[in-house]
Amino acid sequence: xxxxxxxxxxxxxxxxxxxxxxxxxxxxxxxxxxxxxxxxxxxxxxxxxxxxxxxxxxxxxxxxxxxxxxxxxxxxxxxxxxxxxxxxxxxxxxxxxxxxxxxxxxxxxxxxxxxxxxxxxxxxxxxxxxxxxxxxxxxxxxxxxxxxxxxxxxxxxxxxxxxxxxxxxxxxxxxxxxxxxxxxxxxxxxxxxxxxxxxxxxxxxxxxxxxxxxxxxxxxxxxxxxxxxxxxxxxxxxxxxxxxxxxxxxxxx
Amino acid sequence: xxxxxxxxxxxxxxxxxxxxxxxxxxxxxxxxxxxxxxxxxxxxxxxxxxxxxxxxxxxxxxxxxxxxxxxxxxxxxxxxxxxxxxxxxxxxxxxxxxxxxxxxxxxxxxxxxxxxxxxxxxxxxxxxxxxxxxxxxxxxxxxxxxxxxxxxxxxxxxxxxxxxxxxxxxxxxxxxxxxxxxxxxxxxxxxxxxxxxxxxxxxxxxxxxxxxxxxxxxxxxxxxxxxxxxxxxxxxxxxxxxxxxxxxxxxxxxxxxxxxxxxxxxxxxxxxxxxxxxxxxxxxxxxxxxxxxxxxxxxxxxxxxxxxxxxxxxxxxxxxxxx
Numbered sequence: 001x002x003x004x005x006x007x008x009x010x011x012x013x014x015x016x017x018x019x020x021x022x023x024x025x026x027x028x029x030x031x032x033x034x035x036x037x038x039x040x041x042x043x044x045x046x047x048x049x050x051x052x053x054x055x056x057x058x059x060x061x062x063x064x065x066x067x068x069x070x071x072x073x074x075x076x077x078x079x080x081x082x083x084x085x086x087x088x089x090x091x092x093x094x095x096x097x098x099x100x101x102x103x104x105x106x107x108x109x110x111x112x113x114x115x116x117x118x119x120x121x122x123x124x125x126x127x128x129x130x131x132x133x134x135x136x137x138x139x140x141x142x143x144x145x146x147x148x149x150x151x152x153x154x155x156x157x158x159x160x161x162x163x164x165x166x167x168x169x170x171x172x173x174x175x176x177x178x179x180x181x182x183x184x185x186x187x188x189x190x191x192x193x194x195x196x197x198x199x200x201x202x203x204x205x206x207x208x209x210x211x212x213x214x215x216x217x218x219x220x221x222x223x224x225x226x227x228x229x230x231x232x233x234x235x236x237x238x239x240x241x242x243x244x245x246x247x248x249x250x251x252x253x
Numbered sequence: 254x255x256x257x258x259x260x261x262x263x264x265x266x267x268x269x270x271x272x273x274x275x276x277x278x279x280x281x282x283x284x285x286x287x288x289x290x291x292x293x294x295x296x297x298x299x300x301x302x303x304x305x306x307x308x309x310x311x312x313x314x315x316x317x318x319x320x321x322x323x324x325x326x327x328x329x330x331x332x333x334x335x336x337x338x339x340x341x342x343x344x345x346x347x348x349x350x351x352x353x354x355x356x357x358x359x360x361x362x363x364x365x366x367x368x369x370x371x372x373x374x375x376x377x378x379x380x381x382x383x384x385x386x387x388x389x390x391x392x393x394x395x396x397x398x399x400x401x402x403x404x405x406x407x408x409x410x411x412x413x414x415x416x417x418x419x420x421x422x423x424x425x426x427x428x429x430x431x432x433x434x435x436x437x438x439x440x441x442x443x444x445x446x447x448x449x450x451x452x453x454x455x456x457x458x459x460x461x462x463x464x465x466x467x468x469x470x471x472x473x474x475x476x477x478x479x480x481x482x483x484x485x486x487x488x489x490x491x492x493x494x495x496x497x498x499x500x501x502x503x504x505x506x507x508x509x510x511x512x513x514x515x516x517x518x519x520x521x522x523x524x525x526x527x528x529x530x531x532x533x534x535x536x537x538x539x540x541x542x543x544x545x546x547x548x549x550x551x552x553x554x555x556x557x558x559x560x561x562x563x564x565x566x567x568x569x570x571x572x573x574x575x576x
Contacts, residue, residue, distance in 0.1 A: 225553075245540070
């Protein structure tokens with residue numbers, strides 16, 4: 001069993017959502033974020049269950065972000081690939097999916113995993129766009145994931161309730177933050193991580209031209225705040241003040 | 254200009270988002286097309302036509318079989334030379350949108366709240382940085398996909414009769430080599446923890462009182478429900494309470510739950526992460542009760558009450574009941 005786990009080094013430990021939205025600010029602390037740790041955990045469990053195989057960590061990130069990759073290796077992943085090329089800076093989703101697909105295609109894994117931050121629509125879009133390029137089914141929003149005799153079964157969270165979907169390996173699965181609690185890295189794991197192989201690649205190594213973006217940010221502007229909160233500090237008077245506020249709005253008689 | 258609206262079917266009818274997108278496509282002066290898929294898709298045709306779809310493409314492919322669906326819709330887009338695809342955000346719609354973008358090599362902008370024509374260019378508006386800034390998005394590809402936030406546009410009232418007869422209805426084009434169907438729903442449609450009636454009452458409520466992790470213990474939900482009851486409102490929760498098993502998913506307000514727009518929203522012990530915020534920020538009046546004055550929700554409410562749940566909510570219920 002070969003599991004590839006894609007991590008994002010864009011968002012740091014604090015998972016600042018603004019980074020996820022901001023194309024310009026794709027640099028954060030070189031730590032493994034909480035979501036990615038869960039994807040690594042899912043990959044480790046799959047390979048452990050199979051009894052043999054390897055977990056490969058994949059990241060599209062500047063080489064300065066190596067620290068996050070090492071953390072994933074410290075958890076037990078076997079090796080890593082980093083596609084690190086200035087020509088990818090500013091790439092949008094369409095362009096990024098081309099690069100990611102080319103990178104993943106090298107590994108020919110049984111399963112590809114990721115765990116985007118849950119408000120991160122672009123994470124899901126990138127996943128299904130990449131799956132389409134690889135000709136693999138890409139399942140998303142998996143709260144639970146099981147593999148039985150090369151059949152992948154997920155419980156997927158949607159607006160109209162949860163759905164149980166199944167497909168065959170090889171496939172791509174996006175798991176949610178609630179799937180597993182990640183393990184902690186041991187001292188031994190951290191020591192071992194330093195000597196595990198990390199391959200740094202450029203687009204040219206993938207025989208890939210710099211992919212073209214399909215969108216552009218034309219401008220950004222301040223959004224005027226729509227509410228100016230009145231702050232109420234004294235809890236003793238709070239109930240009476242809230243009632244007064246509601247009366248003022250005509251919401252209670 | 255042709256705009257193809259992906260008409261997601263939810264609870265047996267075209268989603269409000271799809272109808273809103275049809276209204277927007279018409280307001281832009283475009284030729285509004287719709288594509289509707291899944292078992293029974295054909296029965297959605299009259300409703301789509303009454304909301305302004307002039308050409309309606311119908312497919313049997315189930316929504317979860319994304320590779321097949323994307324291939325069929327991409328074929329239609331190419332064959333009919335459609336420039337724009339408009340999609341409303343949902344979990345299954347996002348799956349489709351990403352795959353469609355790759356298949357069509359179409360630029361895709363997501364999280365849009367508006368789109369307009371300026372100097373013959375379509376420009377999308379997307380909130381960024383926790384919604385504190387707005388980005389203007391442009392497209393550079395021949396085919397373009399615009400993915401809008403939930404409820405970006407309100408549907409227009411349906412035209413009563415006749416319109417459905419004028420719409421041109423066609424099946425999605427068949428492909429010479431259809432991709433194999435590989436994703437299946439196990440057993441029947443298994444849905445867990447969803448009650449469409451609960452979610453619908455939440456969506457339409459004039460008053461919503463919601464609880465988050467900050468209420469401390471599950472027993473405190475009774476006080477939240479009591480407050481909702483005495484304001485003739487409905488009780489909601491944030492995602493963590495669903496994950497912890499304190500409440501059902503149909504009670505969840507937020508991006509992956511129900512989007513609410515009440516006159517009054519009271520958030521008890523909710524920090525206001527972006528996922529929750531997207532589901533409730535269009536409320537008319539927001540009161541937040543939280544011990545942490547620095548919680549995000551304290552910045553986008555009208556009354557920020559910095560206090561402990563126990564010190565505020567139970568006495569407030571007594572006060573309102575006493576009046």
